[in-house]
Amino acid sequence: AQSVTQLGSHVSVSEGALVLLRCNYSSSVPPYLFWYVQYPNQGLQLLLKYTSAATLVKGINGFEAEFKKSETSFHLTKPSAHMSDAAEYFCAVSDLDTGRRALTFGSGTRLQVQP
Amino acid sequence: DVKVTQSSRYLVKRTGEKVFLECVQDMDHENMFWYRQDPGLGLRLIYFSYDVKMKEKGDIPEGYSVSREKKERFSLILESASTNQTSMYLCASSLGLGDPLETQYFGPGTRLLVL
Numbered sequence: 449a450q451s452v453t454q455l456g457s458h459v460s461v462s463e464g465a466l467v468l469l470r471c472n473y474s475s476s477v478p479p480y481l482f483w484y485v486q487y488p489n490q491g492l493q494l495l496l497k498y499t500s501a502a503t504l505v506k507g508i509n510g511f512e513a514e515f516k517k518s519e520t521s522f523h524l525t526k527p528s529a530h531m532s533d534a535a536e537y538f539c540a541v542s543d544l545d546t547g548r549r550a551l552t553f554g555s556g557t558r559l560q561v562q563p
Numbered sequence: 564d565v566k567v568t569q570s571s572r573y574l575v576k577r578t579g580e581k582v583f584l585e586c587v588q589d590m591d592h593e594n595m596f597w598y599r600q601d602p603g604l605g606l607r608l609i610y611f612s613y614d615v616k617m618k619e620k621g622d623i624p625e626g627y628s629v630s631r632e633k634k635e636r637f638s639l640i641l642e643s644a645s646t647n648q649t650s651m652y653l654c655a656s657s658l659g660l661g662d663p664l665e666t667q668y669f670g671p672g673t674r675l676l677v678l
Contacts (some may be wrong), residue, residue, distance in 0.1 A: 464585045491653060491669030499664060542663040553606040
């Protein structure tokens, strides 16, 4: 089964600073990758997903992620953090090889934005 | 907009009780999922269903069962609640066309405390 690793359970940035949240996947075959966000007291919602059409994927709220096969990475970035970006972010991979149509999630990264 | 609703936001139960968590989606989705979310562990798949009366075990099915009698409703059952089942439970659904890039839509979660 595929897996994803998120480095850093907590990331703190200042408002206006660059946001970088790391995700590495384990697979020799390019997987189908996702970033989901969970705002306080809410369920998860999709930020963006990698479709293999382009290595740089743009999502909602100014976030984007770059797929790097050589590094098996799919890091999430945003040029300028906003207070409203404070949330928990999850990288996920589709379990193609098991055929179970589910997602395998990373452990999550909680983003704090300081004023 | 897809809406996934969960019957309770917060639930307190006693050890040994039988617990029912209900999930309803309003978009005629084929696939429905139950995840458990714990700090530092991300989301882990308990069970999923790809059709009425069909179910598949996920990564951590022990101590849980599910029921899907109608397409829109997917219930998670804790046969005899234990303290180690204290957690946040998230329900999700997806269209079910076999596309690995399908978005999963999440409910707001049920925070269960077992005393």
